[in-house]
Amino acid sequence: MDNEEILISAVYQLFDNAKSMYGDIIENYWFYDGETCPGCGRQIDTLKFGDEDAISLNAYMYRDMDTLIAYLLCSNCASEIFRKSKKSKAIYPKIEENLKNSYLDFVKKSSS
Numbered sequence: 802m803d804n805e806e807i808l809i810s811a812v813y814q815l816f817d818n819a820k821s822m823y824g825d826i827i828e829n830y831w832f833y834d835g836e837t838c839p840g841c842g843r844q845i846d847t848l849k850f851g852d853e854d855a856i857s858l859n860a861y862m863y864r865d866m867d868t869l870i871a872y873l874l875c876s877n878c879a880s881e882i883f884r885k886s887k888k889s890k891a892i893y894p895k896i897e898e899n900l901k902n903s904y905l906d907f908v909k910k911s912s913s
């Protein structure tokens with residue numbers, strides 16, 4: 802499998818897990834596949850775990866739309882959040898706002 806296939810299967814797995822955890826609460830699933838990090842606008846890059854490259858795959862529940870959004874973070878934001886640093890608290894609202902806007906754009910485009 803190449804990286805993209807690995808990513809796609811990871812996203813599906815995440816959606817599957819979420820479905821068994823939350824069931825009918827989630828009506829839609831969406832993957833934010835932008836090139837840039839929703840936390841800071843940098844290019845998405847990989848994290849290093851020893852010799853392995855890893856990506857930071859996360860999910861956000863957009864309750865108003867009953868939609869679970871999966872997204873990637875850059876290595877900077879991912880490590881801030883992983884460390885639960887003070888900065889990480891400031892990253893979350895940005896991520897949420899960017900994801901909501903992108904999703905609403907997507908919905909508008911697909912309905913027109």
Ligand SMILES: [Zn+2]
Nearest residue numbers: 838841875878
């Ligand atoms: Zn970032």
